[in-house]
Amino acid sequence: MPKNLFGRSLIIMVAPVLLSQSILSFIFIDRHVELVTRRICYLVAGDIAYVVAELDMTPGGDNERTYRLARQTMQLDVNYKPGAELPAPGEVRFPILERVLRTELTRVVGLPVEIDTMSDPDEVRMSFDLGDGILNVIVPVKRITTSTNELLFFWMVGLAILLLTVAILFLRNQIRPIVRLTEAAEAFGKGQRADDFKPSGATEVRRAAAAFIAMRQRIERHLRQRTEMLAGISHDLRTPLTRMKLRLAMMGDGEDEDELAQEVNEVERMIEEFLAFARGQEGEQPDDVDIADLVEEVVEEANAGARGTPVETDMLGSLTVKLRRQAIKRCLTNLVDNAQRHAAAVKVSITASNRWIEIVVDDDGPGIPEKLREEAFRPFVRLNEARTPADGGVGLGLAIARDVARSHGGDIFLEPSPMGGLRARIRLPV
Structure with a gap:
């Protein structure tokens, strides 16, 4: 899992979208593709069944008129090869299309059939066994496919990307005040000033920022009061120490006087060091x-x-x-x-x-x-x-x-x- 808030929030946003898109793709698109393909293949199978019926009505006759009408009105390129045999099964390029098309052709036309989708990427070639020959039918791929699947996928993915992009931009704007608050707290912890920091963002973030500013002001006020108090104490103590040193200087030399002078100097040094400790880096x-x-x-x-x-x-x-x-x-x-x-x-x-x-x-x-x-x-x-x-x-x-x-x-x-x-x-x- 990401450690930062932005990464975790992004997962919370992206995971439901990806999950819903996956379920939608699996349930809806799969069923939609098969249903639409089945209906289109049913129409193509009906046209081919009509052509076969026309050929059966004029066996051995001139069927050019039937071929021409099939090509002009049904987008079917039809030709008959007497004495030929069905070709061997080839590779499969469109599994759903070929499975559904074979099912509908078998059910509607009722003849043995082989389907070839590999010879030409823009055509689907079908061979029917009429008993005394092979009827070859060529159909454009766009005649038995639909572009709604690609459009649906494009809109679904494109809209998801657009919404996620907008959401990420808004999320970054919401997290930026938290980052600024963190930077201000770290700077204050290092003894640096962050006077340009101001509360911003959501209500909860503003409350946290305001609490941080109030805490910083209380700490700074406490440090100032401590320094001012100790400075006053130092001033009050230095005055009697100065008088004591003056009296010692007037008393003259002696063992007691030297020991007392050392004690006075020690007290003065303690006051100086304590004041330096209390003053800190003010x-x-x-x-x-x-x-x-x-x-x-x-x-x-x-x-x-x-x-x-x-x-x-x-x-x-x-x-x-x-x-x-x-x-x-x-x-x-x-x-x-x-x-x-x-x-x-x-x-x-x-x-x-x-x-x-x-x-x-x-x-x-x-x-x-x-x-x-x-x-x-x-x-x-x-x-x-x-x-x-x-x-x-x-x-x-x-x-x-x-x-x-x-x-x-x-x-x-x-x-x-x-x-x-x-x-x-x-x-x-x-």
């Missing part, structure tokens, strides 16, 4: 981005950073995808930074298929146990609680990376790496 519009160039840029910045862990690349050619460049860069930077923090070697590679582009970050570090991999994506979760804030982040790197990937219609997966450590695989739709 305000950035999708654009055509060369993934290979973006990965090269991230790798160059990572190699130029202070961590010192080398990052290798395994690239394909140019791969252009529509996405938010800065958001994907932040996502990839977080993964590479995590790998550099815990490993001695890092490798970034790209693979592509018809549906997906995958960016893979491999390292040779300690990795993450399988039961804790999903836990690692939770905000503010640090799997190594013993490490100090200076050694790592606040537990938002993977959460931000997954949020970015999912906002583009993709995802991030953590797996064992062939290098012995952890593999982070970013999957993005093409």
Whole structure:
């Protein structure tokens, strides 16, 4: 069965038409052809019987007048061959015609007969055994056939094709709004805008489209409210943090002051990362981005950073995808930074298929146990609680990376790496 709605709807429309046409052809046309052929053959057999009767009335006489009248008024070309014998049966070209014609000739004329339809495509030749010779009768094919069968078949098939063509055109117009709704939903799932989408089509499709637009507006409103609220929280928290940093600067140097300053800096960094996580990709519009160039840029910045862990690349050619460049860069930077923090070697590679582009970050570090991999994506979760804030982040790197990937219609997966450590695989739709 077809998987798409258009194919299935087309079968629902075509199957009854084909079934009804087949039944009509089998029952009506077959009976119609045989009935009309029988009546025509009966008339031809009657004419031939009349000619035979005329010949019997003047045995051995001049029958040219009878032959001429048969040719002029009955379309029968008649000739008599004394002493001849019936020809051998030949091949059959018109099974129904020959069967019905033989039946009617035997019933009406009452003489042994052989029928030849192969010698001439435009004629039917009949040979009758008169006892002392053979009476040959030639009849044009159009004299014992009818064109109504072809006309009926033409109109039946032609009308069916015409109606199906019109129905297919209307069906495509009905399915097109569903396709547009699907494309708009997919674009929204990839983080792209579809402002030109408008409800159209049947009432049910319009209701589904209106529900999608309302849902999209609620989600966008929720994201704006979240960003505005967190921006306000950030502003309110930065003010007392600034006052605390000012007082620490006035207190002078000391062990307690240094520890307090570190705590204040840690709180400030947590606020910045949390705001970045909550803000997501707000305000950035999708654009055509060369993934290979973006990965090269991230790798160059990572190699130029202070961590010192080398990052290798395994690239394909140019791969252009529509996405938010800065958001994907932040996502990839977080993964590479995590790998550099815990490993001695890092490798970034790209693979592509018809549906997906995958960016893979491999390292040779300690990795993450399988039961804790999903836990690692939770905000503010640090799997190594013993490490100090200076050694790592606040537990938002993977959460931000997954949020970015999912906002583009993709995802991030953590797996064992062939290098012995952890593999982070970013999957993005093409």
